[in-house]
Amino acid sequence: MSLAVDLPLASPLGASASQPFEALFKARPAILAPMEDVSDAVFRALCRRRGADLCVTEFVNAEGLLRGCRTAKRKMVLEPDDRPTAIQIYGSDPARLAEAARIAEAARPAFVDINCGCWVPKIAGRGAGAGWLRNPAAMVEMAKLVVGTVSLPVTVKTRIGYGPENEMPIVDLARRLEDAGVRALTIHCRTAQMGHSGAADWSWAAKAKSVVSIPVIVNGDIKSAADAKRALDETGCDGVMIGRAAIDHPWLFGEVRQLLDHGVEQAPPTPAERLALCREHLLANVATRTETYGVKVTRRHLTGYLRGLRGAASIRKRLLFCDSLAGCLEILAEEGERLAA
Ligand SMILES: Cc1cc2nc3c(=O)[nH]c(=O)nc-3n(C[C@H](O)[C@H](O)[C@H](O)COP(=O)(O)O)c2cc1C
Numbered sequence: 001m002s003l004a005v006d007l008p009l010a011s012p013l014g015a016s017a018s019q020p021f022e023a024l025f026k027a028r029p030a031i032l033a034p035m036e037d038v039s040d041a042v043f044r045a046l047c048r049r050r051g052a053d054l055c056v057t058e059f060v061n062a063e064g065l066l067r068g069c070r071t072a073k074r075k076m077v078l079e080p081d082d083r084p085t086a087i088q089i090y091g092s093d094p095a096r097l098a099e100a101a102r103i104a105e106a107a108r109p110a111f112v113d114i115n116c117g118c119w120v121p122k123i124a125g126r127g128a129g130a131g132w133l134r135n136p137a138a139m140v141e142m143a144k145l146v147v148g149t150v151s152l153p154v155t156v157k158t159r160i161g162y163g164p165e166n167e168m169p170i171v172d173l174a175r176r177l178e179d180a181g182v183r184a185l186t187i188h189c190r191t192a193q194m195g196h197s198g199a200a201d202w203s204w205a206a207k208a209k210s211v212v213s214i215p216v217i218v219n220g221d222i223k224s225a226a227d228a229k230r231a232l233d234e235t236g237c238d239g240v241m242i243g244r245a246a247i248d249h250p251w252l253f254g255e256v257r258q259l260l261d262h263g264v265e266q267a268p269p270t271p272a273e274r275l276a277l278c279r280e281h282l283l284a285n286v287a288t289r290t291e292t293y294g295v296k297v298t299r300r301h302l303t304g305y306l307r308g309l310r311g312a313a314s315i316r317k318r319l320l321f322c323d324s325l326a327g328c329l330e331i332l333a334e335e336g337e338r339l340a341a
Contacts, residue, residue, distance in 0.1 A: 021111060021153045021183060024084060025215040025238040029053035030256040033243035034088045041082055042284040047246055051254030055085045059115045062091030062100030076107045084110035090118060092127035094142035098149035105150045112150060116158035119192040130192035133162040136169050140176045147181035155184040160204040163191030174208035184215040186241055206235040217241050225255040248304020271309050271339045275332050278305050286325045295323055310339060
């Protein structure tokens with residue numbers, strides 16, 4: 001595998017036109033997690049504007065991609081300013097995954113990530129996602145095939161085990177995936193059987209990190225800049241990946257950067273910044289989707305975006321009952337005036 005892959009770059013990590021894969025992990029990046037129906041181009045852009053160093057697309061079904069399915073193809077479109085972004089794929093058939101990785105590569109992502117961590121029964125039960133953790137040897141062989149098929153770096157995102165093993169397979173697996181040519185590993189520090197319940201145990205990321213020389217990214221329950229720093233300090237990992245906390249609070253990426261780079265706590269967003277983010281997200285979602293759908297998909301973020309504002313519950317309620325963009329913008333303007341008064 002060649003290590004000298006030059007990547008187009010427009011990120012807070014550096015201003016140069018290109019950088020090798022390893023440079024992505026130099027500054028201990030704060031990474032936006034792949035999240036289905038969340039980490040789309042619009043959300044990636046707003047997280048990047050608030051400090052996300054690297055983004056990963058929501059997972060793309062390898063089968064859908066090979067069938068030429070429109071949704072799968074749309075998820076892989078990376079605009080020139082949507083960089084560095086990795087494309088994540090999932091599937092249960094090694095040869096089909098390798099073929100899908102080849103298609104993903106054509107979109108010039110920063111790297112191709114293979115999902116070996118999705119626990120939902122309709123995915124894991126069919127051998128894709130965390131289903132691979134039931135047979136680590138098969139996972140390693142699959143990864144080797146994908147690595148050998150594409151020239152971009154290939155990474156894996158997985159969990160500590162399927163559950164409930166006594167000794168989690170992740171440590172041995174990390175070593176074997178590195179031997180297979182995988183260039184970085186993201187570890188969601190729960191078993192597949194835990195889903196999102198219970199606490200993430202970052203000590204497994206530390207153990208895995210101690211046996212490999214590739215970058216390891218710690219993931220699970222990072223909800224604040226202090227959590228991110230603690231996760232990095234405790235594990236020695238090379239980056240943090242943030243999922244659910246970003247849905248409510250995309251400012252978290254900037255807060256992490258401020259704490260890691262300058263040891264300072266970033267001031268929380270002002271009421272005006274909170275309302276401006278609602279407006280920005282609504283406008284971008286409506287511009288890239290239909291008005292009805294664009295307004296609807298923005299709603300899942302409102303509780304977090306409006307948190308702490310005087311009258312947040314009533315602003316949210318007004319927005320939830322409004323289906324038009326113009327109506328939502330009017331509500332935001334009115335509430336902005338009320339809060340400024
Ligand atoms: C709505 C949602 C969708 C997700 N979709 C994906 C996905 O497409 N690919 C993936 O690897 N993980 C996916 N995940 C898992 C997250 O990437 C992450 O591993 C998990 O939420 C733990 O991190 P957190 O505690 O920071 O949320 C998803 C999680 C959520 C909440």
